[in-house]
Amino acid sequence: MVIKKIFNNNAILAKDSEKNEIVVMGRGIGFKKNVGDKLDENLIEKTFILKQKDASEKFKLLLEDIPTEHVSLCYDIIEYAKNILGVELNDYIYVTLTDHISYTLKLFDEGLNRPNPLIWEIKKFYSKEFEIGLKALEFIESETEKKLPEDEACNIALHLINAQVNKKGNNVKDIAKQAKMIQDILNIVKYTYNIELDEKSLNYERFVTHLRFFFQRLNKEEKIENEDDFLLKQIKVKYKKAYECMLKIQTYLNKDLSDEEQLYLTIHIQRVTHR
Incomplete structure (x- = not known):
């Protein structure tokens, strides 16, 4: 793979042998590198292959504004959700959830909290997604030492509900x-x-x-x-x-x-x- 764009030391845009664009992350993967250099694939820790072109473009823009650790954290949450739910998720989840969690952490630092009025419905009717949301809060606290309120588990669950595709009734x-x-x-x-x-x-x-x-x-x-x-x-x-x-x-x-x-x-x- 060849480096096409460097977002920071830990995230780059690469092009594979079939000329597909892939976002890859890894500690120091872009350090002292230049566009056109060959990628050291041993440094790859996370790979983002977004098939939807619009989602891919928005994700690349997101990488320029959001801390890499937030992107990496959301990757782990999404992969965990995929395993638990056992369904396909729309590529936009990498954009929407990452943007949401990063902004939520910013508001948390400013002492602001956004209560979710739909928590009653989500907990009752989408318990699996809500449980994933609670697990995501554990991931976030482990990585950032920030304990977000339960309402945030509901917000994360909503993103997961919206991102589920190929489910009966979703046409x-x-x-x-x-x-x-x-x-x-x-x-x-x-x-x-x-x-x-x-x-x-x-x-x-x-x-x-x-x-x-x-x-x-x-x-x-x-x-x-x-x-x-x-x-x-x-x-x-x-x-x-x-x-x-x-x-x-x-x-x-x-x-x-x-x-x-x-x-x-x-x-x-x-x-x-x-x-």
Whole structure:
């Protein structure tokens, strides 16, 4: 391999024998080297082969602005996630997650924290991705000695959810169908209460996000054990109109929902209709 560009002493852009561009990292791999020099492949520790051209270009720009140790750290997190999830991840994860974690560490140094309002949904419906997020926090603390809050595990989980490809329900046709169904459900809520929903509100964002995860889970035919029968009975009485609205949604879906699904939908309806 021949060096095409040197980002710093520990990261370079190389070209292999088939003229493919590859980002490689390793301690001192670019030290006292010049463009056109032959790469010492014994120094390679991490290799990035991004097949999507746009993702590759953005990743190269990222390397010019972000500390190499952050890039290396995110590489380890992504590789760990791939092994645990056993699915293909979109190349953009190397751009989006790396940029996110680097910026989060910068904010942490400034004493700033960004709470994630979706942590409830993520922990409940994407527990595997959330657990990976928690493990990522351990990686980050081990490398940087910075203990990030649990909300950050949720942020990392969201990046992993968005990056998963070749999963059932992740094609254009199904996404369009889900978007229509979400809109239909929002209309059921609006007409039941005869109100316009505040689309800029946090509760609206939570409700829509819950519905997206809800449909993805239905597509994967995942079932949740009924654990909250007692809570549902209380909610039926306390939020009677929201519960009745949920039943209309269940009829629209033509599907018997678990007690837990009914509970969460009812609570979201109550929140989104009460400002």
